[in-house]
Amino acid sequence: MDLLGPNPAFDLYSEDFPIMSNASTRPPAFVGRDGDVDDCLVANGVQVYGKAKHSILSVDAYVGEHATVVDSVLLPGAVVKNGAHVVRAILGENSVVEENVNLGSVDSTKDTAVIGNDVVVGKGE
Amino acid sequence: MPFLGRYRLVDFPLSNMVNAGLRTVGMVMPYNYRSIIDHVGSGKDWNLDRKNGGLFVLPGSAFGTSRTGARFLLRDLVHNKVFFTRSKSDYVIFSTANFVYNMDLNELYDAHVASGADVTVLTKQASGNDADVTGFELDGSRVNGVKHGVSFGDTAFLDCFVISRQLLLDMFDWYAATDYLDLFEAMANDYGRVNVQAYNFDGYAAAVFNKKSYYRSNMDALDPRINAELFPEGRFIKTKAHDTSPAKFEVGSHVTNSLVSAGCRIFGNVGDSILGRNVIVESGATIRGSVVMQDCVIKSGARVENAIVDRNNLVPAGTELRGTPEDVLVKEKGRE
Numbered sequence: 001m002d003l004l005g006p007n008p009a010f011d012l013y014s015e016d017f018p019i020m021s022n023a024s025t026r027p028p029a030f031v032g033r034d035g036d037v038d039d040c041l042v043a044n045g046v047q048v049y050g051k052a053k054h055s056i057l058s059v060d061a062y063v064g065e066h067a068t069v070v071d072s073v074l075l076p077g078a079v080v081k082n083g084a085h086v087v088r089a090i091l092g093e094n095s096v097v098e099e100n101v102n103l104g105s106v107d108s109t110k111d112t113a114v115i116g117n118d119v120v121v122g123k124g125e
Numbered sequence: 126m127p128f129l130g131r132y133r134l135v136d137f138p139l140s141n142m143v144n145a146g147l148r149t150v151g152m153v154m155p156y157n158y159r160s161i162i163d164h165v166g167s168g169k170d171w172n173l174d175r176k177n178g179g180l181f182v183l184p185g186s187a188f189g190t191s192r193t194g195a196r197f198l199l200r201d202l203v204h205n206k207v208f209f210t211r212s213k214s215d216y217v218i219f220s221t222a223n224f225v226y227n228m229d230l231n232e233l234y235d236a237h238v239a240s241g242a243d244v245t246v247l248t249k250q251a252s253g254n255d256a257d258v259t260g261f262e263l264d265g266s267r268v269n270g271v272k273h274g275v276s277f278g279d280t281a282f283l284d285c286f287v288i289s290r291q292l293l294l295d296m297f298d299w300y301a302a303t304d305y306l307d308l309f310e311a312m313a314n315d316y317g318r319v320n321v322q323a324y325n326f327d328g329y330a331a332a333v334f335n336k337k338s339y340y341r342s343n344m345d346a347l348d349p350r351i352n353a354e355l356f357p358e359g360r361f362i363k364t365k366a367h368d369t370s371p372a373k374f375e376v377g378s379h380v381t382n383s384l385v386s387a388g389c390r391i392f393g394n395v396g397d398s399i400l401g402r403n404v405i406v407e408s409g410a411t412i413r414g415s416v417v418m419q420d421c422v423i424k425s426g427a428r429v430e431n432a433i434v435d436r437n438n439l440v441p442a443g444t445e446l447r448g449t450p451e452d453v454l455v456k457e458k459g460r461e
Contacts, residue, residue, distance in 0.1 A: 005376065012370040013390060013403075023170075023366030027356045028130040028386040028400070032349070037380055043371040044131070044387050057371075 092117035130386035138220040140362045143171045145230035149178030153185040197308040221284040226330035237287040242322035247285040251275040257334035268321035329354040340453045
């Protein structure tokens with residue numbers, strides 16, 4: 001999260017200090033016609049059809065139509081389906097938040113919601 | 126040729142081959158081969174850096190592939206005869222880097238083996254006129270003629286075919302006197318003897334020969350259905366790996382219907398566009414309906430509309446690059 005916002009203390013884009021990593025074979029990130037991405041780090045393979053704000057979207061993360069993701073970290077392959085709302089959460093690899101589910105709370109006194117890898121969050125859970 | 130932000134055209138045929146299980150690939154080099162070698166290197170990113178087989182760099186003739194209409198110039202093939210004589214494979218699959226599609230080439234190979242044809246060419250019904258695409262005249266599914274240029278509904282050649290290695294070597298002898306021709310031109314009077322079958326591909330395929338088709342095929346990828354066909358699960362298009370950070374969509378940026386490669390930093394507005402790696406869009410800058418290649422900087426207040434901006438360009442603050450969807454503006458490569 002410290003990497004977001006203007007002029008973070010650690011510059012990911014410094015030419016003098018490139019960050020070496022393994023490389024994905026995924027296409028560039030796609031922002032849909034009604035997609036809205038604000039203050040986010042967005043990796044390759046990401047698809048955003050809804051709204052993402054102040055969040056980290058890792059490789060192949062997916063934000064469906066009318067879904068919102070705020071103040072969250074989506075690990076590789078995490079899926080937020082249409083109409084779901086995710087606030088202050090960490091979604092594990094290949095986890096799924098089902099349609100129209102609300103996850104997490106704006107209340108910063110509560111713990112951050114953490115969803116494990118491959119976990120599917122349905123309604124009423 | 127860079128394509129869709131992070132790719133190059135050659136990534137598509139090369140990945141199709143590797144994804145189909147081919148492990149020995151020869152690439153005939155153009156006259157100026159610096160950039161292609163820079164891109165493919167040892168073939169590592171396609172898992173072609175192998176002790177057995179792998180990537181072979183084959184010399185091409187000086188004016189070979191630049192001649193209009195010549196796809197598989199006999200001279201280029203005969204010149205590299207040893208590559209084919211040394212191989213122990215039964216079949217050879219050929220492809221150029223002029224078309225963008227993602228296909229399991231085993232379908233083509235299986236059809237070839239099942240039909241018992243001498244050559245099986247990959248084709249598609251033309252969806253419009255294109256003077257740069259090779260067309261076939263068919264009798265049923267058998268080819269009996271070849272022509273330059275296709276119109277709507279014609280059988281367009283996707284520049285990909287299968288042939289047995291032995292027949293290919295025989296053809297080198299048959300057509301030795303006409304080595305300045307394309308293989309299919311050399312065959313022109315031989316379609317009675319050589320059984321060439323067409324195999325129709327019904328997925329998305331786009332020819333990329335000129336500015337117009339380059340622009341259109343890039344824009345096609347903004348259609349989620351076409352995008353899904355080009356990048357299906359489990360059949361990845363591989364490309365040269367770079368260490369680039371994720372793209373950063375800064376506070377106040379506005380991006381819709383666009384493909385954004387890693388390393389981009391966006392402060393301004395981007396719509397209906399494709400951004401290559403490490404493109405910087407400053408606040409107040411606007412990009413619409415454009416293809417902006419890697420390392421470009423669009424300064425504050427600048428406007429880029431219906432344009433193809435080649436790599437390393439700096440678009441100064443407050444200036445404008447504007448074309449129309451029918452006549453796209455091209456900004457040549459900037460200074461390194």
